[in-house]
Amino acid sequence: MTNKIGFIGLGHMGMPMAKNLIAAGYHLQVYNRTISKADELGLASVTKCHSPAEAADGMEIIITMLSEDEVLKETVLGDEGILKRLPENGLHISMSTIAPDTAKLLSDAHKKNGSTYLAAPVFGRPEAAAAKKLWICTSGPQEAKEMAKPLLEAMGQGVFDFGEEPGGANVVKVAGNFMIMASLEMMAEAYTLAEKNGLDRMKVAEFFGSTIFNAPIFQNYGKQIAGKQYTPVGFKAKLGYKDARIALKLSQQSETPMPTVSTVHNRLLSAVAKGWGDADWAEGFGKGVSEDAGV
């Protein structure tokens, strides 16, 4: 296999992922809306392109890391989209968070084109991406997974497979985002309860984070929420709200009543309505619960 691959999307997540691929010996044929960002990757390691089509031209594999379903659709299906030039049998590894529906639609488009689509969304923030600590979920054809394996291993600390259905891995990603949101809400409620009963929020958070809830979600977000330390902004409330809507929509499509989704959805909708859309989503939960409790 060639060590030259296509790569589209040099945002907060895409940039450190691209760097890890280069560190692993790959040359990237890159497209980004602001193409000058590619300079940060070193001229020797990249070929800069002016369209998704150009980035896909002649490549066996192309990776995308784009934050919007609509942008990704245009990037694949548009007049200058990937499908215009990705060779037959080419593989598209789609790593951003999108709706399972979109994955299905893109997978079908690739099939008609003679190429292949592999869903590979990730869990982890930019720091995790930089440290090669992403958790990657995959779904799609078995062959595609084999082909993608060395690339995924160059970007993450573990790859988990969820079958052949194109949107399967995206369902896991939606479920995981929901569980994170539910955890933020839960902590905001619990630590406010503690505060209003005269306890030190931070001590309570440290206790849970080092004992029965000793997982990163509760340790990292626990400090933020318990300490009401919501800056710098890591992930915006309005983006979290979008994820809550995706979870709600998936619950509708699959006929799965989820009362906790309703709670977190309404919490973030309220955050946006109150003008906190650009604040960290942890603030959306933490400050929302605090205000309801009059503190």
Add this chain to the structure above:
Amino acid sequence: MTNKIGFIGLGHMGMPMAKNLIAAGYHLQVYNRTISKADELGLASVTKCHSPAEAADGMEIIITMLSEDEVLKETVLGDEGILKRLPENGLHISMSTIAPDTAKLLSDAHKKNGSTYLAAPVFGRPEAAAAKKLWICTSGPQEAKEMAKPLLEAMGQGVFDFGEEPGGANVVKVAGNFMIMASLEMMAEAYTLAEKNGLDRMKVAEFFGSTIFNAPIFQNYGKQIAGKQYTPVGFKAKLGYKDARIALKLSQQSETPMPTVSTVHNRLLSAVAKGWGDADWAEGFGKGVSEDAGV
């Protein structure tokens, strides 16, 4: 300090805790409603008593591990209660899950009596108690904590302090139980969503339990809920419901609106109403969400 202490309550939790104290070299002056259970501890290590008062007689320290607030009140304040014979300056270490209110009431009664009350509720199931892996939260007078230290260390893997207020540690216990319930609900919703989207619940649970939610709560309960394996019964839904009521009551008393408490409260209330009170509480959540989703 003498190595002889009082001990009341040889239930699922109390028995392994008593065994660990004996293993650490203590002799126990024991009271249990069914006193024959004390035989399991070895005749050389215990003195069997016929009342709480008798178990407290002449002791510097007495430990209680009883599951009901009302039973504990009677055990302390009753005609044959601890206060009748616990020496002046005696210490009562109260380790079961009770309402913060009850802790306050008992602490006040001890003060009047010239003795001391220390709240020391624990996190952990019977297996954890047997393995000396309990997490212990304390609140009360500083001296009492010093005095209790070697005993608590003989029963747990860590002791966390939450100040001088008698009910402080109990608030943490209530908050923690709430967080566990919220986690069970969250998993039930997420794994049902996954199932209805064609995924293997167990694989999804394993993924989360080994990555971003790699804490015991999500690993152990995750397997139960994802696998719909609700037997043998570890903790009954009706007891979980009681804990949800305590959390709700504390949210009322401290004026802290907690929508997620409402969700878990209603879930377990429904479980009890449907006749599942004696099933494991994980089933209350898991089967409840499944039925709502028609599966």
Add this chain to the structure above:
Amino acid sequence: MTNKIGFIGLGHMGMPMAKNLIAAGYHLQVYNRTISKADELGLASVTKCHSPAEAADGMEIIITMLSEDEVLKETVLGDEGILKRLPENGLHISMSTIAPDTAKLLSDAHKKNGSTYLAAPVFGRPEAAAAKKLWICTSGPQEAKEMAKPLLEAMGQGVFDFGEEPGGANVVKVAGNFMIMASLEMMAEAYTLAEKNGLDRMKVAEFFGSTIFNAPIFQNYGKQIAGKQYTPVGFKAKLGYKDARIALKLSQQSETPMPTVSTVHNRLLSAVAKGWGDADWAEGFGKGVSEDAGV
């Protein structure tokens, strides 16, 4: 039957009710904590008493209209309570809003005493009481209802019977209060939705109040909530919150999960936590929904 009866409680509701009894030709043997309030009833129509016992002395019938369960219990069972002097076969008509439990307890106490308890809680505000427009619900022994009939008809526009169980009518009262709260929440949500979509809240409220929701609840409260006109205060949010707690408790006791009770409970708990406890309960709902929506 004599036209002299006992009457206890000259508050916002009790005063106009007492006036209507006098207008119907009854003489009242009255007790009130501030007994000078009885002067308003006219010296010729009342006999002022210094205790509940005195008000009950020699009476065939005594009516109570007191706002707290605890106060009512003391009034009946206390050292100077009704039971000390109410004659054998005497009838106690209890018209305030209390928990069904309390009704049961008092009914049992009366039975032991050889007297009778009739629950007769009312729907209606002070204006309705003054206008003889109360709706009265009864539960208790059939004979008691016959005996109470002329009195109840002198105070209300309709009497509805709910069987022999002492607390039956109180359950209806709790259910009705819940339905009113749910209606306030519903209107606050609907009119805020209308407002945020560019419509005139008041016009929307007038439409519903004069068409498919043409009942007093939606007409009167509709104007308040749509117009954000929350003064003068009619019924305090903190009293509404107490009613929400009673509804929640009844849902627990009877194992009836009620998600809408949770919503209104949390809304009013938040109102109290935010310091709006003395505002009208319509404001608790209206302003609560508005703040969540950032308006």
Add this chain to the structure above:
Amino acid sequence: MTNKIGFIGLGHMGMPMAKNLIAAGYHLQVYNRTISKADELGLASVTKCHSPAEAADGMEIIITMLSEDEVLKETVLGDEGILKRLPENGLHISMSTIAPDTAKLLSDAHKKNGSTYLAAPVFGRPEAAAAKKLWICTSGPQEAKEMAKPLLEAMGQGVFDFGEEPGGANVVKVAGNFMIMASLEMMAEAYTLAEKNGLDRMKVAEFFGSTIFNAPIFQNYGKQIAGKQYTPVGFKAKLGYKDARIALKLSQQSETPMPTVSTVHNRLLSAVAKGWGDADWAEGFGKGVSEDAGV
């Protein structure tokens, strides 16, 4: 003005509305997917057409009563749609329940075409339509309202205006449907609470429906829910669920957190998931609450 108008949609609602127009002296140029249904209107009163365009041909006014947003869009914008032949200055009165967004889109299309769109959704079931008892909400240009007035008065008992914005009346319709759903949920909870406390559901419903909740919603649906009489099916749960989704979407678009919308949405989603989609929506609420309560 001519007394000949276009009319599209002879369903459960459209048929009685068309009959009332004929009774008022109008001749209808009719289109319906199954055109033979027009025979029921009498040959002398109608001209049968084979497309929406034909029904609009030469008409000053055309009325539509169609149950799906997508069908209405096709009916207006399609190759054989109304816009193909509606004369300049023609008026389209759109009377079905659609999303405010759809109203905006169609209004814009009419403007470009030189014609006018008037939103005029109705409240009332088929029986109300037959009895000329519909309540009609309007929004759109003032002139259009004047022109529509005699027609609307021939079909309803009252017309309420909600301004110039094309979707305004549709927002009111969505808000009203939400309030009806919230009322069904509220009654289901209240009457189940009453039942589980030993009361007769029907008596309780009759009490509320004839006193403080004496509006049609509580009287008619009250009987259904209290009596658990859910047949014949009037309005299907799956259609109610669609309306709940529209309400939820509108709450998202206008940034209005509505917890009661979440409750009714999840209730009907569960009804659909359990296979009750074709049952009456009152059953979705009533049976849903009953099952949760184990009865």
